[in-house]
Amino acid sequence: MSIRPKLAEAVNNQIQLEFQSAYLYLSMSAWFTQNNLPGCAHWMHLQWQEETQHALKLFKFLHDRGGNVVLQALAAPNEQYSTALDVFKSVQAHEELITSAINDLYEVAIQEKDLPLQVVLQWFINEQVEEESQVGEIVDQFTMIGSDGPSVYLLDRQLASRTATSGSSTN
Numbered sequence: 014m015s016i017r018p019k020l021a022e023a024v025n026n027q028i029q030l031e032f033q034s035a036y037l038y039l040s041m042s043a044w045f046t047q048n049n050l051p052g053c054a055h056w057m058h059l060q061w062q063e064e065t066q067h068a069l070k071l072f073k074f075l076h077d078r079g080g081n082v083v084l085q086a087l088a089a090p091n092e093q094y095s096t097a098l099d100v101f102k103s104v105q106a107h108e109e110l111i112t113s114a115i116n117d118l119y120e121v122a123i124q125e126k127d128l129p130l131q132v133v134l135q136w137f138i139n140e141q142v143e144e145e146s147q148v149g150e151i152v153d154q155f156t157m158i159g160s161d162g163p164s165v166y167l168l169d170r171q172l173a174s175r176t177a178t179s180g181s182s183t184n
């Protein structure tokens with residue numbers, strides 16, 4: 014059964030948010046490179062990839078359901094950060110916003126009785142729990158070490174070890 018136009022529009026809005034997230038994290042990756050924190054830059058670069066995969070997952074879903082993908086404009090990300098903690102706090106706030114958007118979309122999928130959309134969104138709901146947990150941990154770590162240079166250096170090295178997760182797959 015084809016997706017209803019109202020739901021297709023809502024999924025297109027979510028695709029925009031996922032690409033906007035990717036764009037934001039790519040800009041943060043650049044900020045970290047320019048501020049000599051290559052581990053954080055690497056972490057953000059992987060986050061950019063993950064968000065792109067999220068957008069593409071919905072992109073494919075919409076086509077599979079006979080909907081039209083309508084790509085929307087992306088806003089220029091804010092690049093005014095002062096510390097790594099500042100950046101990760103922004104990520105945390107942004108992910109909370111994305112969680113709300115996914116939850117709202119899920120509510121609409123329930124109201125419209127669209128079961129396939131509910132199923133694909135359950136993957137996103139789980140992903141948001143994981144993302145909020147991961148970034149919350151990093152915010153706590155940067156808060157704990159404050160501006161202690163050697164500790165920031167060590168945490169940056171730790172973040173350099175992040176690898177791409179299978180959870181970012183579009184399948």
Ligand code: FEO
Pocket residue numbers: 031034063064067108111144
């Ligand atoms: Fe795709 Fe981080 O939300």
